Amino acid sequence: MSTLIAHSSILIIAVTLATAFLTPLVGIASKRARNTLIVLALAFVAFLVVALARDVMLNQIHVYTLGAAAPDLTIPGGAIVPVRIILEVDGLSAFMGIVIAIVSLVAVIYSMSALKTETGQNGFYTLLLLMAAGMFGMVFTGDLFNLFVFLEITSISGAALIAFRTKFADSQEGGFKYIVVSAVASLMILFAIGLLYSQYNLLNIGALAATMEYTMLDRIALVILMSAFVMKLGGVPLHMWLSDTYSVAPASIPALLIVASQASLYALLRTSFTLYGVTLDQSVAGWIIIIVGLLSMFVGVTMAILQTDITRLIAYNCVCESGFMLVGLGVGLAVLADPGALDAFGTMAMNGAVFHMINHALFEGLLFLVAGAIFYRIGTRDLNQMCGLGHTMKLTSVLFLLGALASAGIPPFNGFASKILIYESVYQFNPILTMIGILVSILTLAVFMKVFFSAFTGASLPRYRDVREVPRPMVAAMIVLAAGIIFFGLFPGLVLDWIVQPATDALVNQGAYIDAIMGAVP
Amino acid sequence: MIHSLPGNFPFVAAVVLLGIGLYILIFRRNLIKIVMGIAILGSSINLFLITLGYRIDGDAPIYTEVPSELMVLPVVQALTLTNIVIGVATSALILSLVIRIYRHTGTLDSVKSRRMKG
């Protein structure tokens, strides 16, 4: 067991990748065998992630050096800097790993029946697993260039998945926009990595952080990295691609795309907290992130309320929710250098934001799956065409209401638990931020009441009279997410103590991340 | 050849290519040209990476027993190679999407082929 945990970080990536390329081979022989293989492999990966997360949170940062004699031999004899690719899993990486594992498993189970009639399913599952592997790699790696490679894997497979239904013109357009935006963002990230490499001859995040001098080139690299990651996570005003892509992807894919955005948020945090950390002018960088967050909240929700396409509306709501995370984390970054303020409210703000990340993945995932279920049954996403679906799709409407209330921050669901932490802590930093946050939450409720009113209530129309509940695997996938929403809402303290607090500690504690890599240097 | 040029010349070339790439991405509405813009952006970054690893009169980093002390940095060459491969994959995917868009909409103009806005 301890050997398994010692090698688990690379095994998680390797098993997902290997399954991705086995899938088409097994799929030729039998569909059932292929589906079983994928579910088993992802369940095994989820088990590994949980075991690894438990180990990281109880003991110490997990380091895995690829190709070294021993996994923890980060700096070989004779060298003074790490030369190999190193995977480094701390509390935040493990937290993100849990989110990715849950959502990709749910997405696969949902797709099994949602895409039953589509052609090219072997390729679909290959791409889905590749995307999951890319995201695992992004959050587990301790190497900047490796981060770039996994980011590209995620975006290329993501674009192919968005454009999967080639019969629709708009999904082709969505895939095109996603890949262009991702290609520009990741090439600029590579440029910034080159700028850093030219000064320090290092690619390892921990080693770079240890030698960071914050020169002029470092500042340029910081700005490029920050705006590229904000572009990838969809913060206003770089959010416009998001609604075009999420709304046209096949039903289960937006749930994964949300997690891909979260992985970009993770990369933004790694850059600002760990890579630059104490050398950074925190209040300026923090305020830039806060302003982007405020804009995201406000523009996201006001654009969402305008939409008549159900998935597009939820996509704009995603922009709004990522605003909450950015505000919480921005406040944390702004007071990072001030231990008194950090203790008083900074840690709590970051706790709320990190907690909101997993909650966001759960309830937005659920909302997208519900929208996919509606599309599966009536074949349109237009709210103007819908009416009275609640008469026949009772369970789906209840699940939608659950996700909507969680997103609006209504107790006792999980969105409330994380939003109250953000409100309370941000209030001590600047009361105006909390006021805007509460206003945005109220508007979010209005957004979802619009959808609930026009899609599920009303008289049942003759043409939708024989619409039935969606097949069982889809319901099961939605219920898993709904159970998570209720559990996280009822036991927020447990979740905070077990996975959120270690993640926040890992963010604040830059020294521990560096020591895990550079510890071998005498 | 490179001896006679000022040391920063390749960096200037890389930045100029970067500018050309961004210019195309911003001002050219033809989808194929957008793909070209991304390719040029990629090339500029490849050039930048290779240049920052270059040492004048350096040897290629392929020896087990080192003939001289001065060697070209090997890591950036590996990065460039990886980026070229990723660039090929990206271009192939975008071009196939462009073909699909053309089949559906009958135009290659990024404004005319747009279905979603607002």
Add this chain to the structure above:
Amino acid sequence: MSLLIEAGYEFWNPIIWLIAFAVLMALVFLFRKRGQAKYKKDTDQTRIFLCGEEVPEAEQRYVRGGNVYWGFFETLKEYYNGVVRPHTGVVNDYVIWFVAVTAISAIVLFIVELAR
């Protein structure tokens, strides 16, 4: 203990919420029980009554999703005109925004550092 979140001035304990919810549900159930159960189904008693006028079909008598919150959009017309315009959906504009945001944040970063 671990159920509790203490956040500054307030706390959140789901057990208290659940008790309150159960009490409310019991009240709702009591009210519902007092209702009239002896109506006749599929007669005029369950039909919609609109001052004796003819009731339109289900399609016609429903407020569509696009018409919900009409007054809200009408009031905030100027704001919406401004905020919808940048969402052109053209991929070139997305790159412009990226370059602009990078430039602006670089300028902000350098100006603040020069000012100190």
